[in-house]
Amino acid sequence: MIEFQNLIKVYNSGGKQVHALNNINLKINKGEIYGVVGFSGAGKSSLIRCVNFLERPTSGKVIVAGQDLTALTERQIREVKKHIGMIFQHFNLLNSKTVFANVAMPLVLSKTPKEQIKKRVTELLEFVGLGDKADVYPDQLSGGQKQRVGIARALATQPSILLCDEATSALDPQTTSSILDLLKKINKEYNITILMITHEMSVIREICNRVAVMEAGKVIEEGTVFDVFSAPKTQTAQNFVSTVMHDQIPESILNMIENNQASNNIFRLTFVGQSTGKPFLSQLAKKLDIDINVLFGSITELQGIPFGNLIVEIQGAESEVKRALTYLQAKQISFKEVTSHAS
Known part of the structure; x- marks a missing residue:
């Protein structure tokens, strides 16, 4: 469903080159929930932003649903991006618009007929548990409710892929759990492939099928959640696992x-x-x-x-x-x- 082949991303900063991604090779299968974990600066956000071309790779390939995005025209890329939804850490909602208008925005931009917009947004708000909040403004919502609006908005165009960039980092543990339950429901009922970027190993353990551990722009470990958690091979993976497994000797x-x-x-x-x-x-x-x-x-x-x-x-x-x-x-x-x- 998503594949990175020899992916490299280099930024120019103050006359110096910063290698955010260094020869990444990963494959995310259709219908799975795949996690990427790493400390700040590991390159995980650059990786996820290459999937929907918010960042264009310096070299290598990004293959989505069989299409190499690096070989497509801008118009073709826009068509592919219609099938990719994204959820952000800080929600990215417009406070001047109602919940309904925020969720409807992708449909308005794609010139969807009004009746279809109304039907789709109403269905999505019910699905995420905000059926009674259509006319409310974001400032009147809790953090968890704001993220549910963000999720509904990401689902508006019926994507086949959902990108989650630190989607639970701004939430308390109880709210995080409810959001993860919602994401599992989305994955199961809509068969949407989910790529999660996080620095919280508890999120990986709770929801993901497989996980990649990143450090300094490289994938240093990859495998099923069970394999990585039960027998981490690298020190970085061991450090992450120890935060949730509590297996360190006092x-x-x-x-x-x-x-x-x-x-x-x-x-x-x-x-x-x-x-x-x-x-x-x-x-x-x-x-x-x-x-x-x-x-x-x-x-x-x-x-x-x-x-x-x-x-x-x-x-x-x-x-x-x-x-x-x-x-x-x-x-x-x-x-x-x-x-x-x-x-």
Whole structure:
């Protein structure tokens, strides 16, 4: 549905060249919700703005619904853009116009007949839960309601793609959750492909199918949400994941590990799916001549799959500890030795 091939975007700033995007290669499939996460300056906003040519790439290709936008005329690009809606962080509503007029704006610009405009806008306001706000002005709305107006406006021309540029960053957690529920509803009922740009990993976990992690204009990691969250490969991805997974070992535990010179048998265990609900550690302690001390633990859910993570100390003879690790391996429970300098 959307594909970036060797995409490069260079800005000229104060006589210097700034490489905002550096050889990006990504593919977003039709009907999926795809997230791009990165810190400020990573290049994610430049990336999303290349999809609807708010920014023209310096080189490379942007392919939307099979068409390479870089090879099209301005008129052809305008036709493609009719099928791309966009939601902004700060809503971009006109305060001098009513909710109805804000939502109707794309239809007015495309010279849609008035009766069709009225029908479409009324349907959309009902869909986003603002059926009673048609004659209200944006200043009279809450932040969440303003974003719902922005979403309705983005859907006005019946797009096949919806771009979300930090769409929830200005909202409180409860409102963010309701907006994400609405986006999931849009994706499911309209089969609209959604590309989300955010710096909030909780948003990625809640709504996305796949995710790309950007840093300094490059994609440094990409995969399913489950794979990236359960086993991040880069330090940047690990930093993002830790903000929502809460899998970092408390400093007090690290200090204890460092001070406990007598034991090096401390491991991080990860449980996936049904294994999170089984008493493996209890069985292990009964089966072998060992004691298991649980130092830290958490469990979360990724795309409907339970994911658990435990820090344990295995006390016993070296031969028994080795047998314990062999048992865990046979049960397909991942483990990694923990030191005071690594988690």
